[in-house]
Amino acid sequence: MANIKSDIEITNKVYIETYGCQMNFSDTEIVSSILINSGFSIINTPDNADTILLNTCSVRDNAERKIHERLIHLKRYKKQNKNLVVGILGCMAERLRKNLLEEKQIVDLVVGPDEFRKVPQLIDDARTGTRGIAVMLSRVETYDDIEPLRTSGVFAWLSIMRGCDNFCSYCVVPYTRGRERSRSLESVVKEVENLRDKGFKEITLLGQNVNSYKDRQTGEDFADLLAASAKAAPKIRFRYMTSHPVDMSDKLIETMAEYDNICKYIHLPVQSGSNRILDLMLRGYTVEHYLGHINKIKKLMPGCSLSTDIIAGFPTETEEDHKATLRVIEEVGYDGAFMFKYSPREHTKAFSMADDVPDREKTRRLNEIIELQHKISRELNNKETGNFHTIVAESPSKKNPEEWMGRTDTNKVVVFPVSNGIAEGDIFNVKILGSTSATLFGEIIS
Ligand code: SAH
Numbered sequence: 393m394a395n396i397k398s399d400i401e402i403t404n405k406v407y408i409e410t411y412g413c414q415m416n417f418s419d420t421e422i423v424s425s426i427l428i429n430s431g432f433s434i435i436n437t438p439d440n441a442d443t444i445l446l447n448t449c450s451v452r453d454n455a456e457r458k459i460h461e462r463l464i465h466l467k468r469y470k471k472q473n474k475n476l477v478v479g480i481l482g483c484m485a486e487r488l489r490k491n492l493l494e495e496k497q498i499v500d501l502v503v504g505p506d507e508f509r510k511v512p513q514l515i516d517d518a519r520t521g522t523r524g525i526a527v528m529l530s531r532v533e534t535y536d537d538i539e540p541l542r543t544s545g546v547f548a549w550l551s552i553m554r555g556c557d558n559f560c561s562y563c564v565v566p567y568t569r570g571r572e573r574s575r576s577l578e579s580v581v582k583e584v585e586n587l588r589d590k591g592f593k594e595i596t597l598l599g600q601n602v603n604s605y606k607d608r609q610t611g612e613d614f615a616d617l618l619a620a621s622a623k624a625a626p627k628i629r630f631r632y633m634t635s636h637p638v639d640m641s642d643k644l645i646e647t648m649a650e651y652d653n654i655c656k657y658i659h660l661p662v663q664s665g666s667n668r669i670l671d672l673m674l675r676g677y678t679v680e681h682y683l684g685h686i687n688k689i690k691k692l693m694p695g696c697s698l699s700t701d702i703i704a705g706f707p708t709e710t711e712e713d714h715k716a717t718l719r720v721i722e723e724v725g726y727d728g729a730f731m732f733k734y735s736p737r738e739h740t741k742a743f744s745m746a747d748d749v750p751d752r753e754k755t756r757r758l759n760e761i762i763e764l765q766h767k768i769s770r771e772l773n774n775k776e777t778g779n780f781h782t783i784v785a786e787s788p789s790k791k792n793p794e795e796w797m798g799r800t801d802t803n804k805v806v807v808f809p810v811s812n813g814i815a816e817g818d819i820f821n822v823k824i825l826g827s828t829s830a831t832l833f834g835e836i837i838s
């Protein structure tokens with residue numbers, strides 16, 4: 393009997409490791425919730441796990457390489473516990489499908505982003521020796537009815553839509569996450585109210601392209617949703633990720649300006665400063681159109697911070713195109729940027745183009761972009777000295793336990809010394825005393 397009991401205990405502990413974008417982190421909270429509702433428990437280390445799941449990303453080759461390396465490491469766990477179940481979830485599961493089962497003996501289950509409801513069953517099957525796969529994409533699945541298992545009681549990710557219909561020529565996401573679909577405004581606002589009642593302080597609304605959010609029943613758009621959320625929880629700060637320049641609207645900028653509890657921070661990826669490259673990327677806008685949005689944002693929300701994504705070395709990119717990217721970065725004056733080397737992805741439209749910028753040249757261009765961006769971030773952060781910001785305490789600083797970090801409304805990290813008794817979610821007024829390109833240093837005023 394004792395053995396049976398311990399078997400039951402052993403076979404229910406799941407450890408999930410998450411890679412990739414915020415949508416993936418939000419998905420892990422959904423999978424965790426599905427598992428708990430089926431009698432599993434979620435643990436924080438792989439050591440005593442009976443099941444190890446990797447929620448994966450395919451956006452660039454190095455994201456996938458990380459997972460291949462991780463699977464090699466996990467062999468050690470499987471040696472220690474031959475009943476261990478190992479699963480691949482998310483975008484890489486969707487992209488590589490049965491190849492993963494065929495090529496990786498260690499993998500017992502493969503589940504794409506729209507089939508998470510099947511994870512408990514597939515774990516059960518794997519325990520009896522049947523390796524399984526579920527990678528259908530859906531036009532309707534939004535996991536609307538599932539309350540994600542949130543580990544913080546202060547900061548919440550809230551997925552308002554899934555998938556992407558943009559098919560930028562370099563991007564694998566529409567293939568791994570399927571067609572775009574929005575949740576109803578009513579269900580999102582209900583979740584906001586629920587989080588408000590539980591005492592959450594900050595919510596980030598998530599989607600690959602939130603600006604094209606649409607409630608199909610009522611026709612309400614993302615600006616309507618943001619306004620309804622901000623009204624439903626006036627004490628909660630709202631952020632959102634990510635917006636696409638094509639669908640950026642004046643209405644959205646005006647809505648952001650109108651509500652104090654909508655953070656003054658926009659991540660608006662430009663990708664390239666060259667119209668010819670933007671055209672090849674199928675981004676659907678020109679640099680001039682993009683800068684029109686930026687000007688409007690700066691006019692209606694002076695002090696709003698801005699960030700971007702940049703791809704260096706897209707096929708056919710010349711030195712002139714690269715210089716145009718540097719010019720846009722300079723002209724906008726981004727507070728921050730995520731900068732990448734182009735990585736060809738199978739099945740995408742750009743995959744048929746020759747990857748003709750040599751890797752050394754991509755690296756050189758990327759380094760130039762990073763250097764310029766750091767210089768701009770340093771200058772902008774320098775100007776913060778003497779400013780006051782309201783911040784929500786997030787966690788102890790990694791470098792010094794006597795300091796904590798929190799984020800400004802404009803999404804800048806502030807590190808500040810603390811006295812006893814500080815907790816996640818405490819709200820402070822801080823004065824900025826100094827900075828680097830990545831961090832502001834402050835002191836608590838009140
Ligand atoms: N939906 C978001 C981005 C999702 S992917 C948006 O449209 O902004 C995040 C970023 O990864 C992209 O903005 C892009 O800069 C980068 N990226 C996507 N595919 C890539 C590829 N094949 N090579 C290099 N970078 C890529």
Ligand code: SF4
Binds near residue numbers: 557563564601
């Ligand atoms: Fe990829 Fe473009 Fe969709 Fe963003 S908008 S996820 S870059 S296809």
Ligand code: F3S
Binds near residue numbers: 414451564568
């Ligand atoms: Fe990666 Fe999938 Fe997100 S490919 S960036 S985890 S949508």
